[in-house]
Every structure is written in C-alpha cells, then in structure tokens.
Amino acid sequence: MRPTSTELEFLKLLWKESPRTARELHQELEGILQWGYSSTRKTLDRMAEKALVTVTKEGNVNLFAPQVDKVKTLASFAADFAKRVFELDGPLPTAMFTGSKLIDDDEIDQLEHLLEQLRKEQEQ
Amino acid sequence: MRPTSTELEFLKLLWKESPRTARELHQELEGILQWGYSSTRKTLDRMAEKALVTVTKEGNVNLFAPQVDKVKTLASFAADFAKRVFELDGPLPTAMFTGSKLIDDDEIDQLEHLLEQLRKEQEQ
DNA sequence: CATCCCATGCGACATGAGTCGCATTTCTTT
DNA sequence: AAAGAAATGCGACTCATGTCGCATGGGATG
Numbered sequence: 001m002r003p004t005s006t007e008l009e010f011l012k013l014l015w016k017e018s019p020r021t022a023r024e025l026h027q028e029l030e031g032i033l034q035w036g037y038s039s040t041r042k043t044l045d046r047m048a049e050k051a052l053v054t055v056t057k058e059g060n061v062n063l064f065a066p067q068v069d070k071v072k073t074l075a076s077f078a079a080d081f082a083k084r085v086f087e088l089d090g091p092l093p094t095a096m097f098t099g100s101k102l103i104d105d106d107e108i109d110q111l112e113h114l115l116e117q118l119r120k121e122q123e124q
Numbered sequence: 125m126r127p128t129s130t131e132l133e134f135l136k137l138l139w140k141e142s143p144r145t146a147r148e149l150h151q152e153l154e155g156i157l158q159w160g161y162s163s164t165r166k167t168l169d170r171m172a173e174k175a176l177v178t179v180t181k182e183g184n185v186n187l188f189a190p191q192v193d194k195v196k197t198l199a200s201f202a203a204d205f206a207k208r209v210f211e212l213d214g215p216l217p218t219a220m221f222t223g224s225k226l227i228d229d230d231e232i233d234q235l236e237h238l239l240e241q242l243r244k245e246q247e248q
Numbered sequence: 249c250a251t252c253c254c255a256t257g258c259g260a261c262a263t264g265a266g267t268c269g270c271a272t273t274t275c276t277t278t
Numbered sequence: 279a280a281a282g283a284a285a286t287g288c289g290a291c292t293c294a295t296g297t298c299g300c301a302t303g304g305g306a307t308g
Binding site for chain 2: 005094
C-alpha cells in the first residue's frame, strides 16, 4: 500500500535512522507539521496497522522502524506520478531523481531497475 | 486548489476537447473507472464548486469546460511531487516530462518557465 | 396530448486521513 | 511506598472523496 504524503515524511525520517520513539519523531516533525503529539502517535499507529512500520516494545516505550523499502517506495511513487500525471508509459527518465538528497548513486541504480520492472509488469 | 487524481482525469479529457456534456465524459471514462453515471456527474459537480471547471447551461444540458490551465496545473503537480517525494529544491529536470503525450514542445517551454517561477517563489 | 427517456438537482452513506483528548498503566524519583 | 511525569491504548470528530439512488422536469415522438 502506498503511504500518504504525511506517512512518507515519517518514513523518510525512519529511513535515515531507526528505530525511534514516537516522541523523537514528533520532535523532528513538530516544526513542519504543527501537530499535537497525539496526532503523531495516531499516525504512527495507523502506519503500523498498514504494515508500513514495525513496532517493538522496548520496556515501556514503543520503537518504530520502517517496514517498507526506501527505494521500492520511491520507485512506486515515481512510476505512479509519471503515469498518472504525464501519461508516460515508456522508461522513466533517470534525471527525474538525480539531485535528490534522499538517495545516493547506488540507490539510483536500484531505482532504475525497479522502474523498469514495474513498467514491464504493467505492460501485460 | 490542486485537483485529485480522479479530477485530473476529467481535466485531461476536457483539455483535449471542450465543452462536453457529463454523458460524453462519462462514456470516455467508463472503461477505466467502472463508474456509474451518477458518480461521474457528482464529481463534475464538485469540480464546478471548486472552480476547476465551468458549467454552461445549453438548453437542457450542462456543458463543462476546464477552468484551470493545463500547463499550470501540470507544473504544480510536478513541483509538488519533486519536493514532496524526492526533496528536490533546485530546478526540476526537464527530462521529467519530455515524452509525455499530453504536452507539446511549446508547452514544455512554458512548463519550465513556470517551474522556475514556482521555485523562486518558494525560496522566500 | 400522453408517454417515455434522459438530464438535472440534490441528498446520502462509507471509508480514510487529519486531528485531538482522556483514562489507564508504568517508570522514576524522593 | 507515594506521588508526579510520561507513555500507551483507544475512542471520537470532521472533512474530502468515492460512489450511488431517487424524485422532478423538460423535450421528443406516436
């Protein structure tokens, strides 16, 4: 299942460093989202239900870690976007994501592979 | 206001040819969306409320036409996507949309301009 | 003119996401 | 051990969107 925009923000943080507590994640997002702590927790709970993150009880706190792969997730977003918005069916241009702070060169290679795969699957 | 995915589909059709009736639009989307005619109409109604399309009563039928610009709309999607998913702040790669069946070379030029503008506005 | 069809206006329901608050449980610190 | 702080579980509300159905009204046709 594709995460929502907000969920993607949480995943990005977790991809950088995990596991983390709800409180830690909340503090990082506070400035941007202007949320109450409850909202952060609820979102995290729902992400757990959807298997986007795992929860591990460590003593009395819950630790969250990503349960979906970063490159796969980004690839899915890219493919969806290209098709839905621009109706691009062919191979997606690499240039689309070079320059992103989120992924390094290695990961860009993986991304391309995945996109190519997605494209083929969809062809059928 | 940014259209939803579904609304974008309607806009795409209207950009190709307008004005059109709900019935005509419905027939084009029937295959893809598997919707009842009521759903099509409701969506169109709501798009009118949001000023995404205009409605003109022609006799006893309503004619719909796009009320938002194609290139502007696509640019807004592209900018949002690049930032939200890949955290690209710099100029967006042109390659992102070359090859799209939706826009011709002229429009690609416009798109680039708009993206550059959006980027600058956002910098502040 | 009576009838039938299609268009419209509009109400309605379900689900998901955004957003919070509260009561209960569990640490930690005197 | 008692008290206070912090974490959790979970319910709840609102709004947008997807998705229909129904009742009403105006044209076309025999």
